[in-house]
Amino acid sequence: MEVDKGKGEAEETRKVAEADRDTVTLKSSDGKLFEVSKEAAARLSTVLAGMIAGGSIDDNGTDLKQIGSEALENVVDYCNKHANSIPSAALISSSISFNTAPFKEPEEWERKFVDRLSHDALFDLVEAANFLGMERLLDVTCHKISEMMKGKSPDQIREVFNIKNDYTKEELEEIRQELAWAFYDD
Amino acid sequence: MASPAHWIAAAAPTTLPDELLEEIFLLLEAPADLARASSTCTAFRRVVSGRRFRSLHPPPAADFTFSFLPAPNDWRVCDALDARVLLRRRPGDAAAFADLVVCDPLHRRYVQVPPIPYDLAVSTGAPGMTLNCFLDPASEEKREDEDDVSFGVICAVHFQHKLVTFRFSSVTGKWRALTFDRELSLPTIHDVTLWSGLFKQQYVHGCFYWRIPGVYAIIQVQCTREMRLRQVEIPTVTYRQQKVFVEVGEGRLGLLVLHVGILDLYCKTLRDHCIGTEEWQHDRTIPLPKLDSTWSWWIVGADKRYVLLGAILLSRSWLQNPPAHYFTLDLKTFLFESLSVSNQLRSAYLYASFPPSLSLPSI
Numbered sequence: 001m002e003v004d005k006g007k008g009e010a011e012e013t014r015k016v017a018e019a020d021r022d023t024v025t026l027k028s029s030d031g032k033l034f035e036v037s038k039e040a041a042a043r044l045s046t047v048l049a050g051m052i053a054g055g056s057i058d059d060n061g062t063d064l065k066q067i068g069s070e071a072l073e074n075v076v077d078y079c080n081k082h083a084n085s086i087p088s089a090a091l092i093s094s095s096i097s098f099n100t101a102p103f104k105e106p107e108e109w110e111r112k113f114v115d116r117l118s119h120d121a122l123f124d125l126v127e128a129a130n131f132l133g134m135e136r137l138l139d140v141t142c143h144k145i146s147e148m149m150k151g152k153s154p155d156q157i158r159e160v161f162n163i164k165n166d167y168t169k170e171e172l173e174e175i176r177q178e179l180a181w182a183f184y185d186d
Numbered sequence: 187m188a189s190p191a192h193w194i195a196a197a198a199p200t201t202l203p204d205e206l207l208e209e210i211f212l213l214l215e216a217p218a219d220l221a222r223a224s225s226t227c228t229a230f231r232r233v234v235s236g237r238r239f240r241s242l243h244p245p246p247a248a249d250f251t252f253s254f255l256p257a258p259n260d261w262r263v264c265d266a267l268d269a270r271v272l273l274r275r276r277p278g279d280a281a282a283f284a285d286l287v288v289c290d291p292l293h294r295r296y297v298q299v300p301p302i303p304y305d306l307a308v309s310t311g312a313p314g315m316t317l318n319c320f321l322d323p324a325s326e327e328k329r330e331d332e333d334d335v336s337f338g339v340i341c342a343v344h345f346q347h348k349l350v351t352f353r354f355s356s357v358t359g360k361w362r363a364l365t366f367d368r369e370l371s372l373p374t375i376h377d378v379t380l381w382s383g384l385f386k387q388q389y390v391h392g393c394f395y396w397r398i399p400g401v402y403a404i405i406q407v408q409c410t411r412e413m414r415l416r417q418v419e420i421p422t423v424t425y426r427q428q429k430v431f432v433e434v435g436e437g438r439l440g441l442l443v444l445h446v447g448i449l450d451l452y453c454k455t456l457r458d459h460c461i462g463t464e465e466w467q468h469d470r471t472i473p474l475p476k477l478d479s480t481w482s483w484w485i486v487g488a489d490k491r492y493v494l495l496g497a498i499l500l501s502r503s504w505l506q507n508p509p510a511h512y513f514t515l516d517l518k519t520f521l522f523e524s525l526s527v528s529n530q531l532r533s534a535y536l537y538a539s540f541p542p543s544l545s546l547p548s549i
Contacts, residue, residue, distance in 0.1 A: 149222075149223050163227050167227070171228075
């Protein structure tokens with residue numbers, strides 16, 4: 001009985017401590033644990049903000065079964081970097097003159113952040129950002145992928161993204177004729 | 187860039203859900219990039235041609251970013267006429283002969299105009315500077331049916347003290363020198379960039395008009411039957427004012443001059459395309475539309491029917507891209523119509539009588 005009581009008290013103490021903690025623990029599909037600042041998680045992810053507000057954050061690590069450890073590490077890394085970055089003057093001024101624009105150019109550190117990722121990691125991160133409702137990270141990763149497509153021929157895009165050309169010969173010929181203006185002499 | 191071995195291992199983006207592919211494709215602003223991406227696989231095409239994507243990313247009626255040209259940012263618009271736009275390669279601005287393309291922004295096609303052959307240039311004098319290139323309106327007027335896609339390009343070149351003009355025909359694929367009934371002497375050029383800015387052709391009643399910088403006169407260039415060059419004096423009150431030549435009624439040449447708050451129209455009668463010796467007549471004064479603050483007006487351009495004018499708000503800092511308000515003046519009714527308000531001050535160009543989006547390709 002004594003032991004049980006002690007355990008209950010410990011549980012109680014830990015719960016109080018959890019409420020006061022300024023980090024949350026997230027668990028990847030392969031069981032790895034990551035800590036992230038509660039403030040950054042709530043600010044950058046609508047899904048995590050909802051879980052924190054609704055008290056559904058698990059002290060032993062909130063299960064994110066859809067996200068692998070590499071992607072989750074990048075998500076946490078992004079949140080930490082974001083918390084440390086001071087918005088640049090360029091971002092402030094552009095938000096004044098183009099406050100209706102849906103997309104703001106990535107900042108220097110955000111570019112560097114996505115540039116170092118492998119293609120696998122980038123695509124996993126897009127999906128993770130989408131799942132967690134991280135609008136800014138989604139913008140930055142989608143922007144990176146779109147940049148990788150710009151100015152490339154269909155063959156180059158297929159090669160870079162490992163896409164299988166599943167058009168029939170006839171369909172391809174039809175498309176080439178319809179979109180002849182878009183093809184350089186490749 | 188990752189190694190090919192890595193690409194094989196890469197997660198194919200086709201596994202991304204459609205909503206994420208939409209997000210990515212929305213960031214491909216250039217229509218050509220979007221078209222090429224959509225032709226890589228059926229999944230991409232399905233997303234791009236889907237109704238939802240189309241509602242977020244409507245296809246542009248015409249591509250005035252010229253994304254279909256090689257190195258699209260290297261080109262500068264020289265002239266626009268009906269369905270065609272003539273562009274000149276930017277680094278070539280200081281070169282003797284400009285690198286030119288004629289394109290159809292609606293159908294996203296272009297043809298390269300070959301350079302003026304060296305021996306032709308030499309036969310007319312020493313190599314000079316290209317002052318003004320434009321699409322020949324006369325060849326547009328002669329066109330009989332819709333399938334005729336021929337065009338002409340005229341290039342004015344300054345050879346030391348002489349003005350030499352060449353014409354390219356898309357029918358023959360060749361340049362030839364235009365020989366006029368007299369030679370025109372020009373002052374020595376010190377600053378070619380200034381000259382080429384002022385030396386902008388206008389086409390009125392079958393003749394071109396050029397203004398000669400530093401000389402208060404215009405050159406009338408008649409390419410129709412006889413090849414004639416005439417220097418024409420302009421009224422002294424119009425010196426140093428912004429002005430534009432316009433067609434006003436049958437056989438009359440109009441000179442529209444911008445003053446503070448008003449436009450003054452001066453006219454001269456043309457007889458068989460020739461300018462008579464009588465004085466310019468002041469035809470009318472047209473008050474500009476009233477704008478509440480300090481707006482500064484400029485004349486953007488004119489075609490047969492309309493004059494395009496712009497006004498910018500001067501009270502704001504230039505750095506902030508002041509709003510520009512565009513108006514058209516109808517030359518038949520002399521009424522103004524408000525066209526648009528834009529922050530894109532630099533890029534205004536008059537594209538009159540642009541064809542509807544279902545018309546046939548023009549090149």
